[in-house]
Every structure is written in C-alpha cells, then in structure tokens.
Amino acid sequence: MNGRVSHWFDGLPQSRPPLPGDRDADVCIVGAGYTGLWTAYYLKRADPSLRIAILEARFAGFGASGRNGGWLSGLVPGDRNRMAALYGRDSVLAWQRTLNDAVDEVIDVTEREGIDAGIVKGGTLHVARNPAQAARLAAEIEEERRWHVDVVPLMKDEAGERIRLSGVVSAYHNPHCARVQPAQLARGLADVVGRLGVDLYEQSPVTDLQPGRATTPLGTVRAPIVLRATEGFTAALPGLRRQWLPMNSSMIATEPIADDIWDSIGWHGRETLGDTAHGFFYAQRTVDNRIAIGGRSVPYRYASRTDIDGRVPERTIKHLTATLHAVLPQVRDVPIAHGWCGVLAVPRDWEASVVLDRATGLGWAGGYVGHGVTAANLAGRTLADLVCGRRTPLTELPWVGHRSRNWEPEPLRWLGVRGLYLAYKLADRHEARGRASTSPIAKLADRIARKP
Numbered sequence: 001m002n003g004r005v006s007h008w009f010d011g012l013p014q015s016r017p018p019l020p021g022d023r024d025a026d027v028c029i030v031g032a033g034y035t036g037l038w039t040a041y042y043l044k045r046a047d048p049s050l051r052i053a054i055l056e057a058r059f060a061g062f063g064a065s066g067r068n069g070g071w072l073s074g075l076v077p078g079d080r081n082r083m084a085a086l087y088g089r090d091s092v093l094a095w096q097r098t099l100n101d102a103v104d105e106v107i108d109v110t111e112r113e114g115i116d117a118g119i120v121k122g123g124t125l126h127v128a129r130n131p132a133q134a135a136r137l138a139a140e141i142e143e144e145r146r147w148h149v150d151v152v153p154l155m156k157d158e159a160g161e162r163i164r165l166s167g168v169v170s171a172y173h174n175p176h177c178a179r180v181q182p183a184q185l186a187r188g189l190a191d192v193v194g195r196l197g198v199d200l201y202e203q204s205p206v207t208d209l210q211p212g213r214a215t216t217p218l219g220t221v222r223a224p225i226v227l228r229a230t231e232g233f234t235a236a237l238p239g240l241r242r243q244w245l246p247m248n249s250s251m252i253a254t255e256p257i258a259d260d261i262w263d264s265i266g267w268h269g270r271e272t273l274g275d276t277a278h279g280f281f282y283a284q285r286t287v288d289n290r291i292a293i294g295g296r297s298v299p300y301r302y303a304s305r306t307d308i309d310g311r312v313p314e315r316t317i318k319h320l321t322a323t324l325h326a327v328l329p330q331v332r333d334v335p336i337a338h339g340w341c342g343v344l345a346v347p348r349d350w351e352a353s354v355v356l357d358r359a360t361g362l363g364w365a366g367g368y369v370g371h372g373v374t375a376a377n378l379a380g381r382t383l384a385d386l387v388c389g390r391r392t393p394l395t396e397l398p399w400v401g402h403r404s405r406n407w408e409p410e411p412l413r414w415l416g417v418r419g420l421y422l423a424y425k426l427a428d429r430h431e432a433r434g435r436a437s438t439s440p441i442a443k444l445a446d447r448i449a450r451k452p
C-alpha cells in the first residue's frame with residue numbers, strides 16, 4: 001500500500017458534513033489537526049457558550065496529525081539557545097518544563113475523555129551508530145541537562161537491554177515521551193469536540209482568510225476571532241506562500257511481527273526510537289506489533305507543493321527499508337505493508353510560534369519543525385487563554401508572539417533546501433566511514449540553515 005493518507009487510518013474515514021452555507025461564529029478555526037482540535041477543546045471547556053466553527057479541507061487528521069511517527073514528546077519545537085538569547089533563559093526553561101508536562105496532560109485528557117490512542121509512556125531511546133554520532137549524542141546529553149531534562153546515558157549493553165539494535169555505539173534515554181497511534185488521537189479528539197458542541201465541517205477548504213471571516217466555496221464563516229491551524233499546508237493560502245516551508249517526512253510500516261522475532265528484539269517498554277544521524281530516523285513499535293519507521297528522503301517539493309494523499313516515491317520506501325534492516329536485521333524477512341508521507345511546517349528561523357493579534361482577531365499556531373504532537377496541545381491551551389483574554393503562565397512562554405521572517409522566493413528556496421539535505425546526506429556518508437567528530441559539511445550546512 002502506498003499513500004492513502006497513512007497507515008494509521010483503517011480505511012479512509014467517513015466525512016462529516018461540509019459547511020452548509022454562510023454563518024456566524026464567535027471563533028472560526030481553520031484546520032482540524034491537533035492544533036485546531038486542541039484549541040477548540042480548551043476553548044469550549046473554558047467557555048461552553050462559545051460558538052466555535054472548525055473548517056477542514058478534507059477530514060480531521062488528514063494532515064501531519066494523522067500521519068506522524070507518534071512521538072508524544074517533550075521536545076521543544078525550536079532552538080532553545082536562540083530563544084533564550086531573545087527572551088531569556090528562565091522563560092525557555094519554563095517552556096521546556098511545560099512541554100514535558102504537556103505529555104502527561106495529553107495522556108490525562110485521553111483517559112478522561114475515553115480516547116483510545118494506544119498511548120504508552122516508555123520514553124525515547126536515542127542511539128548513536130558511529131563515533132561522530134556518539135560525539136554528538138554525548139554533547140546532546142550535556143545540552144539536555146543544561147535545560148534540566150533528566151536524560152539517562154546508556155552504554156551499548158544497557159541500550160540493548162531495551163532494544164537489541166545492530167551497530168549501536170552509545171545511547172541515552174529521555175523519559176519525556178509516549179508512543180501514540182496518531183490518527184486515533186486526532187479522530188478521538190474530533191469526536192470529543194463534536195460532543196462538546198463544536199461545529200466541525202469537513203470537506204470545507206478555506207480559500208481566503210481575512211480579519212473577521214474565512215471563505216470557502218460553500219459559504220463564509222464570519223467571526224471576530226479567526227485562527228489558522230494549517231501547519232504544512234499554510235503556503236497554499238493567499239499571501240502566505242513564503243511564511244512556512246512545507247517539509248516532507250516519510251514513513252513505512254511493516255506487517256505485524258511474530259512473537260519469536262519480538263523475543264529477539266525486546267522493545268518491551270514501547271520506547272520511541274531515533275538516531276543521531278543528520279538524516280535521522282524515528283520509529284515506534286505500534287499498538288498492533290509492527291514497526292513504523294520514518295525519515296526525510298525527498299525533503300521539499302518545488303514551490304511548496306504538497307503530496308497527493310501521502311503517496312511516496314518507491315525509492316523512499318527502499319531507503320527507509322534499508323535503514324530498518326540496518327538497525328534491526330531481525331526483521332529482514334518481514335514484509336513492508338505500507339509507505340506514506342506528509343508535511344510539517346518549518347519557519348525560516350526554525351522556531352514555532354503562537355500568535356493572536358488582538359487588533360485584527362487573526363491568530364495562528366504552528367511551525368513546529370517536526371515536534372508538533374505535544375506542542376500542538378500546549379499551543380491549543382495557549383490560544384484558548386489568549387482568545388479568552390487571560391494572562392497565564394502559558395501566555396508568557398517565549399514562543400507566544402514570536403515572529404519569523406519569510407523564506408526566500410523560488411528558485412532560491414528549492415535550491416537552498418535541496419542543497420542542505422544533499423549536504424547532510426554527504427555528511428552522514430562521511431561520518432559512517434568512522435570519523436570521530438561531526439563532518440564539517442554538516443556544520444557548514446547547519447550554519448547556513450541557521451538550524452539548531
């Protein structure tokens with residue numbers, strides 16, 4: 001199976017009815033991924049009398065929220081050091097702490113609301129697979145501790161007690177992560193907000209977004225507050241082409257794996273798993289005992305185009321399969337069941353933001369640079385506070401009100417991103433030959449990209 005949005009959907013969901021025509025609302029939200037849904041959830045909980053309309057182009061969870069790697073992690077969607085230089089170290093420490101806590105907030109809400117999203121909080125196992133990666137991993141441990149994240153360094157054998165991977169040099173465990181079934185979280189949330197009285201219109205694409213209104217071919221929603229939650233699809237909206245770059249990420253999932261093979265792998269703790277390569281992989285053991293593994297492959301399509309329902313090039317499936325077999329040769333004979341891809345949004349400075357302009361009533365949250373599963377929950381709670389006019393610890397966090405500059409016009413954007421990922425590929429090859437520290441090619445690429 002290739003595409004069909006993602007493996008996480010068991011057949012494409014039946015759509016809810018579209019917008020029936022013009023209407024008024026107190027708050028209009030564009031996009032029914034985690035950001036839009038969490039925002040609606042917390043707004044409705046704060047004020048049940050609010051009339052909230054969500055406009056979704058396809059169906060809830062169609063975007064990255066229904067396609068991701070299922071890392072519900074405390075990872076900060078941006079560069080902590082750069083944000084500290086702008087807004088102070090204490091506010092970034094608070095941001096990191098709040099994101100770690102948000103992992104538990106999501107778990108608590110799913111339990112309270114009866115959403116079965118296959119959540120297991122087993123933390124993340126980060127591994128290094130060559131000496132240069134090991135040097136980076138050691139530096140990462142120091143960096144995490146500087147931000148008070150209690151990661152645990154692991155020797156090769158200790159990592160193997162968790163997951164018996166091939167070629168691991170060193171590792172660490174970060175406890176602030178849970179494995180989720182992404183689409184079940186998105187669909188469950190959509191049902192919950194529906195029950196709370198939010199009007200969620202599917203198959204209702206917004207073609208224009210202005211202060212006070214969101215326009216679709218089916219009608220216009222007029223509302224004093226209009227919130228954009230369109231993440232990797234934002235570039236398709238008028239006037240926003242260069243705001244966030246739609247970065248592509250791809251995944252494959254194996255067929256269910258037999259118990260005797262699991263005996264040879266371990267992975268009883270359901271940790272999420274990733275490595276320290278520049279073109280890194282991320283993986284999870286799924287609820288139904290498959291392995292789902294992702295990586296970047298084709299990073300960006302010219303002129304910010306997005307995929308068609310998650311269809312992924314065959315060479316990407318081959319590349320991810322080779323990565324899987326390199327780290328877990330035990331599954332070499334297990335067939336690959338599904339490949340798909342999706343887009344995440346990358347701002348020019350790689351910093352996510354939550355913004356509400358009180359003068360126009362326009363707001364947004366996103367640009368999560370691939371760490372949006374937990375961050376979208378925090379963003380939703382924060383947008384709810386902003387809309388309700390409440391000053392809270394959340395509205396003081398450094399990403400609130402942060403603005404990034406636009407990306408360069410084409411063809412510079414395409415050339416830049418393609419060049420960057422070519423450089424990372426070369427750097428990974430360079431490092432795989434055994435050099436002891438990060439390849440200078442990658443260091444230069446990081447500087448050019450202004451990447452953390």
Ligand SMILES: Cc1cc2nc3c(=O)[nH]c(=O)nc-3n(C[C@H](O)[C@H](O)[C@H](O)COP(=O)(O)OP(=O)(O)OC[C@H]3O[C@@H](n4cnc5c(N)ncnc54)[C@H](O)[C@@H]3O)c2cc1C
Pocket residue numbers: 030031032033034035036055056057058059060061062063064065066067068069070071072073204205206207229230231232233234237248249250251282294341342343344365366368369370371372373374375376
């Ligand atoms: C393959 C992949 C793996 C990832 N893995 C992880 C991970 O493991 N952990 C992690 O933290 N993050 C991960 N991410 C990122 C994470 O999934 C996203 O940051 C998060 O889901 C963003 O949620 P969102 O609601 O902001 O955006 P989305 O889920 O993309 O939702 C946007 C919604 O807006 C709708 N929309 C767009 N344009 C319009 C319009 N004009 N009118 C109406 N509706 C519109 C779309 O149809 C979509 O449903 C991954 C992303 C991808 C693609």
